[in-house]
Amino acid sequence: MIARLAREPLVHFIAIGALFFAGWFWLHPPEQPADEIVIDQREFDHLKTMWKAQWKRDPAPSDVQAIIDRHVREEVFYREGLRLKLDRNDEIVKRRISQKMEAVAGDLGNLMKPVTEDDLRKYLRDHADLFSIPQSYAFRQVLFQPSERQQADSVLAALRKGAAVPESRKERLGVPNDWADTTVPELANAFGDEFLAALAELPQGQWSGPIQSGYGLHLVYLERSVAPTLPDFESVEPYVRREYEYQAQLAAEEELFKTLRERYSIRVTAKDVPDPVLASLALQ
Amino acid sequence: MGGNYTGTTAPQLLVWAVKDPIGPNLDRIQIIKGWYENGEIKDQVFNVVASGNRLRPDGSVEPINAPIDMKTGKFNATKGAAELMGLWTDPDYDPDQHAYYYIRVLQLPTARWTLYDELRAGVKFAPDVKREIVERAWGSPIWHEPS
Numbered sequence: 001m002i003a004r005l006a007r008e009p010l011v012h013f014i015a016i017g018a019l020f021f022a023g024w025f026w027l028h029p030p031e032q033p034a035d036e037i038v039i040d041q042r043e044f045d046h047l048k049t050m051w052k053a054q055w056k057r058d059p060a061p062s063d064v065q066a067i068i069d070r071h072v073r074e075e076v077f078y079r080e081g082l083r084l085k086l087d088r089n090d091e092i093v094k095r096r097i098s099q100k101m102e103a104v105a106g107d108l109g110n111l112m113k114p115v116t117e118d119d120l121r122k123y124l125r126d127h128a129d130l131f132s133i134p135q136s137y138a139f140r141q142v143l144f145q146p147s148e149r150q151q152a153d154s155v156l157a158a159l160r161k162g163a164a165v166p167e168s169r170k171e172r173l174g175v176p177n178d179w180a181d182t183t184v185p186e187l188a189n190a191f192g193d194e195f196l197a198a199l200a201e202l203p204q205g206q207w208s209g210p211i212q213s214g215y216g217l218h219l220v221y222l223e224r225s226v227a228p229t230l231p232d233f234e235s236v237e238p239y240v241r242r243e244y245e246y247q248a249q250l251a252a253e254e255e256l257f258k259t260l261r262e263r264y265s266i267r268v269t270a271k272d273v274p275d276p277v278l279a280s281l282a283l284q
Numbered sequence: 285m286g287g288n289y290t291g292t293t294a295p296q297l298l299v300w301a302v303k304d305p306i307g308p309n310l311d312r313i314q315i316i317k318g319w320y321e322n323g324e325i326k327d328q329v330f331n332v333v334a335s336g337n338r339l340r341p342d343g344s345v346e347p348i349n350a351p352i353d354m355k356t357g358k359f360n361a362t363k364g365a366a367e368l369m370g371l372w373t374d375p376d377y378d379p380d381q382h383a384y385y386y387i388r389v390l391q392l393p394t395a396r397w398t399l400y401d402e403l404r405a406g407v408k409f410a411p412d413v414k415r416e417i418v419e420r421a422w423g424s425p426i427w428h429e430p431s
Contacts, residue, residue: 192306214305
């Protein structure tokens, strides 16, 4: 009986097949089942880092339990959600993935064309308006109410003869008398635009006025006026770099978008899309 | 302001306000006092100082007639005061009563956004919609808790 079976081709077939399978599994051990959640060192370190960023200390053993429990819960729901295709047509998932593509575009752009100091210096020269220090003025002022016009005139005459600012006129309305170099935006906040326009017209190095502001009338001794200046590259480099990188990021996103967009055609089947919109889509 | 008053005599408050240089002048300074009496929160507004000596002996204030220009939205630039200062003593102080005090400063009227919408964008609002407002500044209260 055994001898007869040993000669049976079907048995040979099964035996050889079994050997094949055994050899296959020995060479390629079965991969982890799809439902296994592996927390390897890298994953664990990442989870701990995220936790530490929030709590500013190392997690205690009980915290680690909570971290792992939460991770497992999230992973289970995430995988089952993917299985149910809940990621499809979800606004937030779409936005997140498209943001990641934009970030990839920026990284690629930076890899292809790393920023050099020359780039930054040129950017500073080409965008002087972004980085220049605004016009500023240094002056002294004495404040009068609109009803005190006559006192203003007589104090002006005294100041021009070299008298000091009268004690009763110091810090009127809490406004300081002496203003060291102060930029135009700060002065506009402190006195209003009308005062600034008049200040720009005053001669330097003498008492003049009165000029008007929201507070009243001012006698002004304009000490100096400093024109807008472009600062040294070294003193503003971090700002230039930040602005440059931001603009480079936007440009890289746009470039990648244009390249990828060419792969797509757009067909509108909706009825109520306005004609100009359809026309612009056709042009792209 | 802010903080606690722990004295046993009526508090005296020195108040001082200066206008916003790009805004209109000031109308008046008020102190608002609130207190707890028979299970109820009560309050009263005291006028401390008003521009142009308009404060009457009975504590009321003669209204300031400083309307805005309804054709341009500009505020009245001549009336009111650039600066107001005054001293106020609580006339009804009771050290055994919970109370708070805070300062409120009233500006002359300015145009409200509704008027600007009408002037700049041609919008029309119903006649009873307010076209002007009185902006006000206020300070953190000073509290009194009976010991």
